[in-house]
Amino acid sequence: MPDTAILHSPRSPATTEHFDVLIVGAGISGVGAAYHLTTQCPDKRFVVLETEETFGGTWWTHKYPGIRSDSDLHTFGYRFKPWRGAPIATAEEILRYMGEVISENDLARHIRYGHHISHASWDSAKKLWTIDAVDKVNDTARRFTCGFLYMCQGYYRHRQGYMPEWPNMAAYQGRLVHSEEWPEDLEYADKRVVVIGSGASAATIIPAMAAKAAHVTMLQRSPTYFRVGRNAIEIAEELRSLGISEDWIHEITRRKILFEQAKFAKMTFTNPEQVKEALLDGIRGIVGQDYDIATHFTPTYRPWRQRMAFVPNGDLFHGIASGKASVVTDEIERFSEKGILTKSGQEIEADIIVAATGFNLNILGDIAFEIDGKPLDFHETVTYRGMMFTGMPNMVWVFGYFRASWTLRADLVGDFVCKLLKHMDSAGKKQVEVALREEDHNMPILPWMDPENFNPGYLMRGMHLLPQRGDKPEWMHNQDYWAEKDEFPQIDLNDAAFIYK
Numbered sequence: 182m183p184d185t186a187i188l189h190s191p192r193s194p195a196t197t198e199h200f201d202v203l204i205v206g207a208g209i210s211g212v213g214a215a216y217h218l219t220t221q222c223p224d225k226r227f228v229v230l231e232t233e234e235t236f237g238g239t240w241w242t243h244k245y246p247g248i249r250s251d252s253d254l255h256t257f258g259y260r261f262k263p264w265r266g267a268p269i270a271t272a273e274e275i276l277r278y279m280g281e282v283i284s285e286n287d288l289a290r291h292i293r294y295g296h297h298i299s300h301a302s303w304d305s306a307k308k309l310w311t312i313d314a315v316d317k318v319n320d321t322a323r324r325f326t327c328g329f330l331y332m333c334q335g336y337y338r339h340r341q342g343y344m345p346e347w348p349n350m351a352a353y354q355g356r357l358v359h360s361e362e363w364p365e366d367l368e369y370a371d372k373r374v375v376v377i378g379s380g381a382s383a384a385t386i387i388p389a390m391a392a393k394a395a396h397v398t399m400l401q402r403s404p405t406y407f408r409v410g411r412n413a414i415e416i417a418e419e420l421r422s423l424g425i426s427e428d429w430i431h432e433i434t435r436r437k438i439l440f441e442q443a444k445f446a447k448m449t450f451t452n453p454e455q456v457k458e459a460l461l462d463g464i465r466g467i468v469g470q471d472y473d474i475a476t477h478f479t480p481t482y483r484p485w486r487q488r489m490a491f492v493p494n495g496d497l498f499h500g501i502a503s504g505k506a507s508v509v510t511d512e513i514e515r516f517s518e519k520g521i522l523t524k525s526g527q528e529i530e531a532d533i534i535v536a537a538t539g540f541n542l543n544i545l546g547d548i549a550f551e552i553d554g555k556p557l558d559f560h561e562t563v564t565y566r567g568m569m570f571t572g573m574p575n576m577v578w579v580f581g582y583f584r585a586s587w588t589l590r591a592d593l594v595g596d597f598v599c600k601l602l603k604h605m606d607s608a609g610k611k612q613v614e615v616a617l618r619e620e621d622h623n624m625p626i627l628p629w630m631d632p633e634n635f636n637p638g639y640l641m642r643g644m645h646l647l648p649q650r651g652d653k654p655e656w657m658h659n660q661d662y663w664a665e666k667d668e669f670p671q672i673d674l675n676d677a678a679f680i681y682k
């Protein structure tokens with residue numbers, strides 16, 4: 182049972198519960214964190230606080246038609262639990278998988294749902310975080326203390342999309358919805374639909390809606406790269422037909438996928454034109470030679486600068502080939518009563534307009550942080566490998582990969598946290614913080630991510646809120662699974678970058 186101490190401030194909640202570790206969020210990262218603590222640090226008492234009424238994060242809050250992963254579940258799934266289904270999975274399948282992880286490892290007893298965290302403050306004298314949350318079910322303030330904060334809050338605001346301001350939006354007489362805020366009552370059978378956007382969400386929504394709608398138009402300002410392929414991994418199918426155990430299939434399939442991805446990522450730098458042609462050929466094979474691929478599916482940037490969605494079985498392009506869906510590549514001039522007027526003078530009439538225009542960044546779960554009574558300016562911090570931050574003691578943040586599956590990094594960070602906690606225990610230390618070493622003091626301090634390398638809109642819009650980085654591997658968030666999988670286990674916890682107290 183957790184420690185319970187009575188507090189005397191009348192404005193404070195009546196009791197405080199103490200845990201060794203507090204995990205923020207029960208998405209795929211938070212549930213993974215709970216698993217790693219349970220298996221690698223069984224003596225640690227921990228709690229997971231989640232604002233939603235259930236686990237899943239991304240896979241629970243997204244409700245748009247066709248919601249599915251855009252990377253394969255062999256690598257988006259945890260390394261410790263085999264994925265048995267098709268590689269691209271629906272949200273429902275991912276939630277079922279996560280539910281099994283929770284029940285098989287008895288994790289439910291650690292998770293408190295409906296707990297929204299608003300404040301976190303660190304006290305150096307007590308070497309303790311104090312966390313204030315609202316228990317939404319009982320409408321009660323709750324206070325927790327913990328020695329270590331394990332931030333698994335994701336990176337964007339759930340249930341609130343990024344909606345650009347276009348002229349004359351109020352004049353539109355149809356229904357305007359955002360993909361992040363899908364209304365349960367939206368009926369779209371036989372309706373004319375325009376989907377604004379060309380990212381993974383648009384690519385999912387369009388074929389799913391096209392099945393019932395009168396017509397779906399994809400309206401994009403500029404094209405995006407897509408990978409087209411069968412929703413199956415041959416090696417997994419073959420091994421399964423040979424009766425190989427699921428653990429082996431998982432491991433071999435992961436290794437094969439990661440090997441192929443590394444080759445692909447390398448080629449996007451060494452032979453970008455060849456990669457580009459191969460990607461376009463995949464689309465051409467479905468929409469036909471006469472389709473205007475140059476206008477609608479040929480981006481100006483090199484492949485991989487933005488996240489690339491996998492289109493299982495080419496469903497988006499089959500929708501286009503069948504005439505149920507079409508693409509307009511143009512800018513929005515303004516909204517009209519009936520739809521959208523584009524800069525080239527075309528009016529696209531629509532009963533429903535779906536803005537699949539992306540996210541708003543959520544920094545540290547939108548929690549107000551204080552360090553020894555001073556509000557935290559997160560942008561002033563420098564990141565240690567995209568996990569820890571200068572001036573923020575006893576805290577690790579999970580921020581996954583974009584070019585590989587997010588969860589690969591959640592598993593690596595899990596190992597790091599457990600190793601760090603054990604190291605602190607054996608050294609008899611209660612506080613750890615990262616700090617620039619003497620040799621780092623002349624290091625250039627740069628923005629969180631190099632826009633030349635990776636530049637999605639939500640990151641660019643929020644760069645001024647994100648931490649900064651240096652130009653050495655330990656002071657960067659390099660988004661490189663293939664380097665980090667070898668580097669992370671080798672991290673020297675006695676390095677001068679770690680300050681223990």
Ligand SMILES: Cc1cc2nc3c(=O)[nH]c(=O)nc-3n(C[C@H](O)[C@H](O)[C@H](O)COP(=O)(O)OP(=O)(O)OC[C@H]3O[C@@H](n4cnc5c(N)ncnc54)[C@H](O)[C@@H]3O)c2cc1C
Pocket residue numbers: 205206207208209210211230231232233236237238239240243249250251252253257296297298299333334335336337339382545546547548579581582585586587588
């Ligand atoms: C539609 C969609 C599809 C995607 N597909 C893929 C994919 O195929 N492959 C891939 O690698 N990535 C994909 N991503 C990125 C994806 O978000 C991550 O891969 C992953 O699901 C993030 O998991 P997470 O647990 O870190 O964060 P989230 O899923 O965002 O979960 C964070 C949890 O923390 C909770 N939380 C946040 N703040 C607080 C607070 N203050 N108090 C209490 N609780 C809080 C939230 O309610 C949420 O449940 C996709 C993203 C979207 C939106």
